[in-house]
Amino acid sequence: MALSDDILVMRGITKRFGGVTALHDVTFAVRRGEIHAVCGENGAGKSTLMKVLSGVHPHGSYDGGIFFDGEECRFSSVRDSERRGVVIIHQELALCPQLSIAENLFLGNEQATRGFIDWNRTNHAAAELLARVGLRENPTTPIADLGVGKQQLVEIAKALSKEVSLLILDEPTAALNDDDSAHLLDLLRGLRDQGITCVIISHKLNEVMDVADRITVIRDGRTVGTMDVAEATEDRIISGMVGRDLEHRFPPREPRIGEEVLRIEDWTVHSPVQPDRVVVSGASLTLRRGEIVGLAGLMGAGRTELAMSVFGRSYGVRISGRIVKDGREIELKTVRDAIKHGIAYVSEDRKRYGLNLIEDIKRNISAAALPRLASRGWVREGEEFAVAEAHRRSLGIKAPDVLTPTAALSGGNQQKVVLAKWMQTDPDVLILDEPTRGVDVGAKYEIYTIVNELAARGKAVLVISSELPELLGLCDRVYALSAGRVTGEVSRDEATQERLMQHMTKGLNR
Incomplete structure (x- = not known):
């Protein structure tokens, strides 16, 4: 040339x-x-x-x-x-x-x-x-x-x-x-x-x-x-x-699924901007310990709205329905309530809702669980540092130390910091909204490995993703949402992109 x-x-x-x-x-x-x-x-x-x-x-x-x-x-x-x-x-x-x-x-x-x-x-x-x-x-x-x-x-x-x-x-x-x-x-x-x-x-x-x-x-x-x-x-x-062949895009996993940990029944949410508009309508789903469950839907289907409304009503008005945790109905009126009941939510917009970019890794990781690291209103800084460093090492966050500003990290490493923040609250249920958006294939594999490890520890994980291959490769079951309604539930063995898409578009042409 x-x-x-x-x-x-x-x-x-x-x-x-x-x-x-x-x-x-x-x-x-x-x-x-x-x-x-x-x-x-x-x-x-x-x-x-x-x-x-x-x-x-x-x-x-x-x-x-x-x-x-x-x-x-x-x-x-x-x-x-x-x-x-x-x-x-x-x-x-x-x-x-x-x-x-x-x-x-x-x-x-x-x-x-x-x-x-x-x-x-x-x-x-x-x-x-x-x-x-x-x-x-x-x-x-x-x-x-x-x-x-x-x-x-x-x-x-x-x-x-x-x-x-x-x-x-x-x-x-x-x-x-x-x-x-x-x-x-x-x-x-x-x-x-x-x-x-x-x-x-x-x-x-x-x-x-x-x-x-x-x-x-x-x-x-x-x-x-x-x-x-x-x-x-x-x-x-x-x-x-x-630098290596990825014969498998997803790490191997042998599911060990336990008893039901969370049940959402007849969940309905109205828009905070247009209170007469229903964005989630009569949605019901269940999560079990050790299980990875997917939530599929087209843009505007109500996936994020469902997740945020469950997470301490951080979205929506005129919310109705029941949430049952470990067999007992619970009220989640605030984010603090959700955390106290062992529910965590990783936002799809990590820079706006998930991280304080001007703070270092240590402060971001400890942010959601400060009461665990404080005595009489004072944070035990040595313990805070040790906890953050343990997460940095176990999750493979690529940074010299936990005093590194979060804004200086790549997208994949920022996502790991968000995961570490919520893992520090030791949740029973972890909702991941677009967990690999904006990260590369190598970092995706690492995040999938972390999700698998959480499930292996008995956590219930709900994954919201716009990438159907991601849901098919990662999840044990997948729910489909269309226009705010749950329109289908498909097991790993039965799931295909075509079948999910049928459920995701159900009712849209009426």
């Missing part, structure tokens, strides 16, 4: 943070007009490499060279890279919620005449950009009024306003539902057809296989290799990412 066919070549990129080498002699090349995927485990160096490219880590802070359109580039800032047409969209969207779409699109690049913003020109240009990304919104709409999927499109429209040649997207579909993800991938194909080169970082291998032309795998800060998508398979990509 001649150099002129490559819009980007990065050679010998080495980046260190103190004594830690995040990138070691990485070589990366992207052809003009392609969609190029970068895959690797959390912490492999993918985002760091893109930050080097985009000037977040400026020239001089790394070794190696960057060649764009055949010329060596020394970007000292993000603005430098954007001037050359290199634009990065980070996983955490950088939009101002209180400002309008148009204001966000041209923030720092205002459409002004004689020092005054020309709002007619601004809104007209914004409307044209929104049309390019297929977003039918008024440019004056505040960002806060948009869902995450539409916000992602606004970020892409903002990149197009900068005359982008190379668009980098870091986990663009991580927080999107299936429909929004499909729309975004179609948009990337359209941009490719317009001559815009795209680099996409993603853990979703099915999406990578569907949209990319070529795939580069990075492991432990080094380039493993690049392959055409025609010769790629998920197993080959995974093998490159984790």
